[in-house]
Amino acid sequence: MTETAPPADASLPAIGVRTTRQRQAILTALTGRTHPMTAQAVHTALTGAGHRIGLSTVYRALHRLAEVGLLHSFEVGGERAYRRCPDTTHQHLLCDKCGLITECPPHLVDAWLTELRATTGFTPHADRIDLHGHCADCTAAAR
């Protein structure tokens, strides 16, 4: 398994991606967020903050950045949303209530996936698991 550990901020050239004002802005906007953002949301946020950037650029950049592993993309209600990946974990817990995405403890999944595979013959994509539900906070709030 090749490590795609995301560089802190911008070692873009090292991955074969040119460093541009727009891409930096997008990465910055996405940094520190626990909730994913759609292309439109990113565009609105950036233009609202005074940046000059085209919508299609946002789409293309997000696509590219996800491709090289700097972002993770999620299917949220028929829309594509992106988030910076905080680590190498690609197993996510998505809260359908508040949109929060947390990482799933790998060891917890791996054992189960192995068992699943052994039992059913089905080979799960261990590096791309999105589990829907309610996060701890929303679960607590619901009671």
Added chain:
Amino acid sequence: MTETAPPADASLPAIGVRTTRQRQAILTALTGRTHPMTAQAVHTALTGAGHRIGLSTVYRALHRLAEVGLLHSFEVGGERAYRRCPDTTHQHLLCDKCGLITECPPHLVDAWLTELRATTGFTPHADRIDLHGHCADCTAAAR
């Protein structure tokens, strides 16, 4: 947990859905399929088979039938696809190669979900889990 066991063919009225020529055709087209179909695919199949049915009717019917539990819907590459549910299991294994959908043995999941919840506080939607990967056949074919 309320049982939503799908009636063999058409106890539609019992669920509050009127029995129409179009809905029966849709259910028939979907019966016995292991792969899900998109609205467009269903429409093409039906009109190709000589049925007179509007595209929007297909959309509305699929939506409604999924709502009452006769169909399961899946997000497949940004599109919505539907399949008749063979049983009460709502935990699916989706093959990204051939599109095959199989049911996941409930006991295998439930224990794990319980553990996940206890460990993380996250409450998974146990009745709506879609796991992507390669089915047994495609896994075998790949080697």
Added chain:
DNA sequence: CTCCATGCAAACGCTTTGCACTGAT
């Protein structure tokens, strides 16, 4: 007889693409 359901066509919203220009390497 009353509504739910249908068909058609228009509208919608998100995303992609063509093309000429800009800017990073």
Added chain:
DNA sequence: ATCAGTGCAAAGCGTTTGCATGGAG
């Protein structure tokens, strides 16, 4: 100097909706 990246506007595509008609209960 070269070519990836950008901006704009138009097109694409799956899906939804308004409205008048049709058929199930």
